Each structure stands twice: as C-alpha cells, then as structure tokens.
Amino acid sequence: MSTPTAKRLTGHGLAVGLPPRWEGRIYRRVIDAGTGQPGRLQATGWPGENSYPVLHLANFALPASRGDYGTGAVELMGPDHLFVALLEFGPDCLGSALYAPVGIPRIRPGQFNPNGMQRRVAGQAGFQHFFTEAGRPFCLYVVIGSHRQAVQLTQQANAVLEQIEVSP
C-alpha cells in the first residue's frame, strides 16, 4: 500500500504541503476601487486600499464565500475539524510591536481559547498570533472544532504549520 502523496499548494510567495484530506486556498483579493471620483462606486474598496495574500487551510470542505478570518467556514466545522488562516499585511506593519515576534509559531493546546475567535461558535476555540516571517508581516489564526479535543487537534495544526513556507 502506497503512502498518499501530499499535495503542494503555492502562490504569492507562500507554499504548503497539504496532508491527506486537507484542502487549501491561496488568494489575494482584487480591489476594484473605481476612479475614486465622487459618484463612482468603490464597491470593493477605496483607492489606496491594498490587498495582500491570504492562505486558508482546512481538513474539511471550504465554502466559496469565506471571510479572510474564516467566517462562513468555521460555522461548518465539526468537532474533528481544523481551520487555519494566514493573512499577510502591508510592509508598514514591519517593525511594530504587534508584529515583533519572528517565525511561524507552534501551538500548545492550552493556547486555544473558546473566546479567542472573531466570531464565537459554541464548542470551538481559537488561537491568534501576529509575527514576521521572511520579512513579511503575518497573522496566524487557527480554529479547532472542539475545545475538548485540543490536544489531538493541536498536533494536527502544528503538523500542517510545519509545512508552510514563506518566501522573502
């Protein structure tokens, strides 16, 4: 019996080897700010607004409509599910106190918090960490489907975090 080959997802200077039964997306939203002139719609942002790459990973099927921090997806999670969001921010964040930690973190089970979520969903728990990797500022946000299974799910989370590569 052969070992399943990990799928590799790359884009926008990000890469990740996906474990079996995981899926992921790397995207960067298009901002159609129009001309910025009065009377013209800025339907998806204003002139000057900058989008940066976002990486979503999940061990369940990701819906198409997701917030950058996973709303629309986390509501669908079962107790065994994991959702990982990695958001990049602009270079003006570099060197700030919030983004001072360096490197993609590894998570301890005790760091998951039922209130540590953008939108609290009963039973779930979240973990958030701001850091800089390869000269790029990021926020890592991880949601586990069941706080009671934090130990097991943390292992899975760290395993997939191990696969993330950031290019300068």
Added chain:
Amino acid sequence: MTASLAERIVNRLAVHADRPRTSRRGFLGGATLVGAALVVSPWRYLTRPASAYDAVCGAHNTCAEGYTVFCCTINGGNNSCPPDSFIGGWWKADNSSFCGGNARYYIDCNAYRDGRYTCHCNTTTCDQRRVACNQFRYGQCNTQIPWSQTGPVLCRVVSCTPPWVQYGGTCSSSSATDNNTATHSAPCLTGKVPVGVVEEISASGNTVHIKGWAYDPDSPGTSISVAIYQDGKGLMGIHASLPRSDVNSSRHITGNHGFEVRFTASSGQHNFTVFAMNIKGGSGNPRIGSKTITVNAGTAPLGHLDSCNPVGDSVVLTGWAFDRDAPSTSIAVNIYQDNKPLMGIHTGVLRSDVNSAYHISGTHGFKVQFKATTGAHNYKVWAMNVGGGTGNTLIGNHSLIVRGAGTTAAPAAAVAPAGIRTAELTVDPAGNAVGELESVSAAGTSVRLVGWLPDTGGEPAVAVHEDDQVLHWYPVPGPSRAGRRGFDITVPAGTGLHTYSVYALAPNSTAGTDATDLPLIGQRTVRVNQSGAVGVLERVQRIGDTVRLTGWASDPDRPGRRLALTVFRDGVALSRHQTDFSPDRDGGFDISIADLPGVHTYTVYAAPSDPGAPPTLIGARTLAESEDEADDPQVVSV
C-alpha cells in the same frame, strides 16, 4: 475564488446553517421596529422572512451567534470607541447598501488587557451581540500596541469611510474582507448621515482655500465638524458654524452650517478631501467633496547674465537670478562651458537693483571668476528652479575669446547688466560677430529694438522673443553698410517689465523661430509704460582712480524738476547726487566717484517724484578690471 463541486455542496448546507434566527425578545418587540426596518432595509424586510428586529439589526444579532456589538449601542449612541479602548483593526464588506453600493468598513475597538471591561451580552436593543468577549484582533491599527496588551473586542464602529482615511496615521490600508457581516446593523445606526457640499477647493500661491457647508439631518440645528484630509492623511478638523442663510432657507433648517478655511500647503499636486462628521445615527462620516489641485503652480526662475568677460586667462561672470516661488532664497546657478557642465554656484551677492525692480529681498547676485584655456568659448548660465514651476531658466548664452594671461578684456564681448543693457556684440565660437542688439527702448506702449546683422549675402532675419515667448520674426533687408545690415523694429508692448531677446536667422534658414538652435544676438529688459523717471546711463568710464558716470534722467510728468540720484557699486549704495537742469544740461548728470580695484558693477537709480513710488533704474554697467577709458557703447534707458 471559484467554487468547486464540494464548495457548492457545502454552500447549500451553509444556507441552512446560517438561516436567520430571531430571538424571542426580538420577536415580541419587533412591531415597534417595523417602521425602522422599512427605512433601513426595505427590500430585505419586504422580501425575506425576517422580523423587523432582524431587518434593523441584520443577521447574527443575538449573543449566542458570537459576533460583537456595535459601539453606538453601548456608547451613548456614539459610533466611536468608548474610553479605555483602542482601534485594533478593521475589515470591510463589499457592495454595501448601507454605503450606497460602496464598501462598508467595520472598525474593532479593542479593550486593553487590564480587566476594565468584562464579557457580557448586550440586552438594550436588538443589537444583542457580545460586549468585550472575543479575544481577537484584525491587526491593521495601532500596531504599536502588542498582542500582550490587547484585550477583547469591546465593540465595533462602522463607517462608509475607509479607516486609513478616517483614522489616518492609526490604521493602515491593508485590506481584510468579511462579506458575511454585510447586513449587521443596530438601531443606533439607522439615522441619517450628514450631508454637505464643498463649494470650493482652490489654491492661490501656497494658500489653499476650502469652502462649503455641512449638517447632520438627525440634528439639523446643531453645527457639526468637518474633517479635511490632504493626500489621504488627516490635516485638520474645523467647525461648520458660519452663517449660511441660503443653506438654511433651501433646506428648511436653522443654525449655522457653513465652513471656510485657508491654510498653507506645499507646492505641487495635492488631493484635498472633506468629510462631514456624524453626530447622531447613520453609519459613517460621508465624503462631501474631493479635488486634486496644483498648489502654487509656480514659475521658472528669472535672471540675467550681466557680464561675461575674458580677463587675461580667466573669465568673469556676473549676473543675478532668483525664483519668484522663493523670492528671498538664494538659488543655484549652473554654468556650462562649451555645452559641458563647468560649475555650480549659488547666488549670494546683494543686488539692490534687482531687489528694487522686483520688490524682493535677499541676495540674488552672483560673481564668479575662473581660469579658461585660450581660444573661443561659449558659456551658458542656467538658473535652477526651486519651489513650483518646472524647468530651469537659461539666463545667459554668451561666446567670447580668451586671449591668455597679460591681455585685457575685449570690451565688445561684455554683457551689460539687465534692466538697462548696453549694446552687446555676440560672437560665434570662431570669434566672428553674429550680430549686435544696440538698443532697446520703450516709448509709450511700444518698444523699439535697434541693431544689425552681418551681411553674408541673402536676406537675413531676426526672431524677437518677449519674455521667452516668440513674438515675431522680421526680415532684415538692409541696406548693407560696412558689411552690416541694420534693423530697427518697433513692437507693441504691455505695461511692465519685459525682456526682449533677439536671435539671428541666417539667410534662407529653414529653422523655426524657436530659440533652441538660434544664435542670441542680444537680450534686454525694459520697463514699458510705467510712470516715474526715465533716463539713460550713457557712459561709465574708469579714469585713473576715478569712475565717471554720465547720462540724464527726468520725470516726464514733472519736466524740469531735479531728481535725486543714487549710485550703487556692486549693489551697495555709494553716493547721492542730483540731476542738473541748467540750460545746457537738461536733466543730465556727470558723476565722478572714487574707484576700487577689481571688477565692479555701477548702478544709478533716480528717486521717484511721488513719495512711496519705487526708484527708477536709470542704468548699470560692469567695468572689467583693466577696462580703463573703454569706449562704452550706448546705454539704453528703461
């Protein structure tokens, strides 16, 4: 993001999972909110099976649904961060009906991690979302506050104005999106946003003028503030509290709602945007006007190369230059020799005549002496632009022959000072004369230009430029005398100072009248049709240790009246004199003053007959060090 089959299946499931759920409290109290629901979200209220509460407060309005409350719900109706909280980040929902189809921005107010606020559910309105519960941060604002000091999201501010504009310097423009929150709202957000008009955004020089009016329909008798942004960054907030009876009359409101402000901005293109600041309900502070204007479009520098003399094995350049955009500032002057950069200097010599003529202050003269190899050289002198305007100004283009150490200056190659200019003989690099502008004189509203071109066969012409603009070209038919064809041209002129440049057009030339490749044979600045004295500095001679200045000056409005004269040497007042109206002098002057060694510029001013009027520049002349008893050409009055 393209939906896969799995995603489409999941989406179908998500519709059911995310079905609107209304609380019992909301259902029982909903009747009172039907009117508000119709106002806030009529299409949603009339077409979807939702309660009035649901329509007013949008989806996920219960505490159990896990989202955070709006700030206006818990902050006395104010759509702003409560005390002891900070803006931690933001996201947007696209295509929002709350913002006229534009993106709608949600700004998280985070508590500090100090226990000041405790987690609870709001119960005062249908916005029963969580207060200070979710330990989460979006991450674009106040990034100087580390995660270790970041407490839970206390509440959310909502706005149609992007946070990096509304909170310039606090938030970055790194975008984050969550369209799942698009319908979230609260009763305190259902008011109207302010309205207003920016009637003027203009600039005069470096002064920007912004004017308009604004008020909040939720409190139409109260003056509100407007925020002015320059290039996307907050500049100032002012009160719209000036009386505007026209606005009150047309809008049927009371109070004072006008605003007008003048302030200084740096030169260049700037965008100015004005936002009306909300004081009651409604989400956001709408942009009521925006315009990109050029502040102080500026002008190119002015200046003149007054003298360009070979002195032995050296060349002496004198002149002046300044930039009207920074009239008291010394500017750089770049010198090119034979079309190659030679040196850069700064003006730094006082030129009272220039200051007087242009009503400016500062030291705008320059004088530089440098070694040059024997032979013909061309010198181009550029005044370097500062402030507004584009480009640098060519203030002198002169050719001369350096004859080496032990020789004296060639008087014919001397360039006279601006304002009053002596005749000038221009030579080509081989030392051949290409023409001479002998005089430029103003009479009434006309200016007369007299000079000659060498007769090389055929019919040459001259191109006349006024203030660097092509005026016309004129044939120089002759007759030819002693190898020269004279020209005597009269052109109409407007009142004020004008600089005339005359360029030679060779016979059968196919060149245009653009000055780029034409030899300049003379340049003069004259004052046209302005009251005050007129006169001529006819001759400046060095006789031993004395310099003798002769000429005449008179006020046409007061003929026969003596005029006070002041002589300047290198811009410094030296002595005072009077014109002589004895029968044989007729306003003449004959002044002798002690000379000093070196190259000096002598300038004569006539005092005005009317107190307060500026003195009149009668003439100026630069004497080279060895220019004893030089046979000075005619000097032209202004």
